[in-house]
Amino acid sequence: MDTIQMVDLKRQYRSIQPEIDAAIKEVIESATFINGPAVSNFAVQLAAYTKAKHVIPCANGTDALQIALMAMDLQPGDEVITPSFTFIATVEVVALLGLTPVFVDVDPDTFTINMESLEQAITSKTKVIIPVHLYGQCSNMQPIMELAQAHDIAVIEDNAQSIGGHYQTESERRKTGTIGTVSCVSFFPSKNLGAYGDGGVIMTNSDELAVKMKKICNHGSERRYYHEIIGVNSRLDSIQAAILNVKLKYLDQYCDKRRAVAAFYNRTFANHKHIQTPFEPTYSHHVYHQYTLILEGVDRDAVHQVMAERGIPTMIYYPVPCHQQEMFKALQERQYDLPHTEYLVSRVLSLPIHTELTAEELVFISTQLIEAIEEVKKKQAIT
Structure with a gap:
């Protein structure tokens, strides 16, 4: 059995190697490395897949978030609400632009933004809500959009981890990233749709915002050497496209394989008293960028260590919530009580999940986790 990886990009590459090699060779032979045909073609294909009206390629998912905020004519001190239980990029760009991050709690089952906490956080200064589709699970977008519209607040979907997923209402199904005012996607290599380097896109159905965000991506310029607004240099290069x-x-095949892996884990751990498997609400088609458990009644960090000793990688996404990060201490003007977030950061553990996992590997991983929990419990009992 091969060494187990959290994400095995080498094996995935081998399965499509001739197509990938031919695509890269075509770009190199054309020498159109910046804003070449591959970039515009990818934007068209992704728009067709998601049904988004505008797809604007950029350099990475963090840039996508920053550019989306830059396009909204916000002023220093304007408040942007985000969950604290997210990767730091979601909030980092808010502070970078001189805006005020306001942290809210998440739902303890879905790990996505908690509506009660969100409603309580809205003030007259609130200009943007950023729901995060964490681990591949879609936030409950309908009540979020209704609340935002009632208060005239923009919604930026952080869709970095959920490309390929969808949101289901009673009347329609929509791809994640096509519901809010704007959405932001990352193509970091480990993502369900991953490049072989950095990459991202911004999606919107607003013609006005699309024009503005395209300019921002290109130094604030629509015509070479004529710069109308402050912008940045953020481009998806042609090889990555x-x-x-x-x-x-x-992508759909990859998401289906991840869901099959998750289903195996769910069945295996269904009746384990120390393991809570991921919850899937009816509105969310979970695409399992990460498979994240909650460990109850056992030392999560000790289990993490034992798994490493057994040669199986596991990850903690994320050990410190954003509102407790050192970088935000100087910005804090309020005390936060986010019980679900603080509960989860000490208990979540993510297992390997990717498109190339075999049945033998899945049995091995799950067996080793159960044994690791038993080992830790025995040590706890002795001490």
């Missing part, structure tokens, strides 16, 4: 063009054809 060519790779993504190939992999986009397989």
Whole structure:
């Protein structure tokens, strides 16, 4: 059995190697490395897949969030609400632009933004809500959008981890990233749709915002050497776009494989008293960018260590919530009581999940986790 990886990009590459190599070769031979045909073609193909009106390629998912905020004519001190239980990029760009991050709690089952906490956080200064589709699970977008519309607040979907997922209402199904005012996607290599380097896109159905965000991506310029607004240099390079063009054809297949892996884990751990498996609400088609458990009644960090000793990688996403990060201490003007977030950061553990996992590997991982929990419990009993 091969060494187990959290994400095995080498084996995935081998399965589509001829297509990937041909796509890269085509870009190199054309020498159109910046804003080449592969980039525009990818934008068209992704728009067709998601049904988003506008897809604007950029350099990475963090840039996508920053550019989306830059396009909204916000002023220093304007408040942007985000869950604290998220990767730091969601909040980092808020502070970088001189805006005020306001942290809210998450739902303890879905790990996505908690509506009660969100409603309590809205003030006259609130200009943007950023729901995060964490681990591949879609936030409950309908009540979020209704609340935002009632208060004239923009919604930026952080769709970095949920490309390929969808949100289901009684009347329609929509791809994640096509519901809010704007959405932001990351193509970091480990993502369900991952490049072989950094990459991202911004999606919107607003013609006005699309024009503005395209300018911001290109130094605030629509015409070369004429700069109308403050912008940045954020481009998806042609080689990454060519790779993504190939992999986009397989995205649904990749998501289905991840869901099958998750289903195996769910069945295996269903009756284990120390393991809470991921919850799937009826509105969310979970695409399992991460498979994240809650460990109850056992030392999570000790289990994490024992698994490493047994040669199985596990990850903690995320050990410190954003509102407790050192970088935000100087910005805090309020005390936060986020019980679900603080509960989860000490208990979540993510297992390997990717498109190339075999049945033998899944049995091995799950067996080793159960044994690791038993080992830790025995040590706890002795001490």
